[in-house]
Amino acid sequence: MRQHRAMAVSLAELARRAAADALALVLPVSCAGCGTLDVALCAACRRLLSTPLPLTRRLGPRLDVHSAFAYEGEPAAVLRALKEDGRTSLARPLGLALAARAASVFPGDRMRYVAVPTSPAAMRRRGYRVVELVLRRSGLPAVPALRTARRTADQRRLGRDDRARNVSGSLTAAGVTPGEKVVVVDDVVTTGATLSEAARALERAGGVVVGALTVAATPKRGSARDTATSED
Numbered sequence: 168m169r170q171h172r173a174m175a176v177s178l179a180e181l182a183r184r185a186a187a188d189a190l191a192l193v194l195p196v197s198c199a200g201c202g203t204l205d206v207a208l209c210a211a212c213r214r215l216l217s218t219p220l221p222l223t224r225r226l227g228p229r230l231d232v233h234s235a236f237a238y239e240g241e242p243a244a245v246l247r248a249l250k251e252d253g254r255t256s257l258a259r260p261l262g263l264a265l266a267a268r269a270a271s272v273f274p275g276d277r278m279r280y281v282a283v284p285t286s287p288a289a290m291r292r293r294g295y296r297v298v299e300l301v302l303r304r305s306g307l308p309a310v311p312a313l314r315t316a317r318r319t320a321d322q323r324r325l326g327r328d329d330r331a332r333n334v335s336g337s338l339t340a341a342g343v344t345p346g347e348k349v350v351v352v353d354d355v356v357t358t359g360a361t362l363s364e365a366a367r368a369l370e371r372a373g374g375v376v377v378g379a380l381t382v383a384a385t386p387k388r389g390s391a392r393d394t395a396t397s398e399d
């Protein structure tokens with residue numbers, strides 16, 4: 168009996184290894200952050216993602232954006248792999264970075280986190296919602312309170328003023344209790360136009376927006392054009 172069980176386990180293990188080997192032949196894996204072979208996310212990059220930086224940017228008088236990383240190097244590469252290569256397992260380490268940043272900014276506060284909604288075009292292109300997925304994997308208490316009210320042009324080709332005009336009035340909010348504290352969540356902050364619009368919609372619905380939280384922040388003086396994957 169014992170022998171049978173051992174054999175069943177080893178057959179299952181063999182089958183698992185064979186499947187993994189077959190997959191590796193088709194899709195060689197490399198670290199999403201640094202390119203090290205045969206690992207989806209290496210130990211060094213995992214460690215890097217587990218220690219977010221204290222980055223904060225002020226967006227107008229009442230809204231601070233807290234980010235876990237600058238949009239560069241390994242964190243940017245991991246975010247791009249999630250957004251552009253379909254590597255959705257990376258949502259968890261990025262979500263944990265988001266949660267760690269939230270814990271340092273809003274310790275012990277009771278609030279809910281609201282993802283900036285994915286545009287229908289981005290959803291069609293990828294088949295999944297990046298910000299919602301990262302927020303879900305973060306374990307932070309989330310409420311899907313924001314909706315797209317109208318179509319917007321692709322932000323990637325627009326400068327600061329055009330981005331603000333493009334997203335103005337593009338979001339609506341519902342499902343927030345009046346006076347409830349909320350935090351707006353996005354993957355990358357570039358000009359902050361989308362986050363400001365999200366905060367406006369949430370406040371209009373009665374929420375108290377205590378801040379914004381993103382995985383990454385683009386360098387402040389950089390051109391919006393440098394960040395081909397942000398704010399869409």
Ligand SMILES: [Zn+2]
Nearest residue numbers: 198201209212
């Ligand atoms: Zn790595």
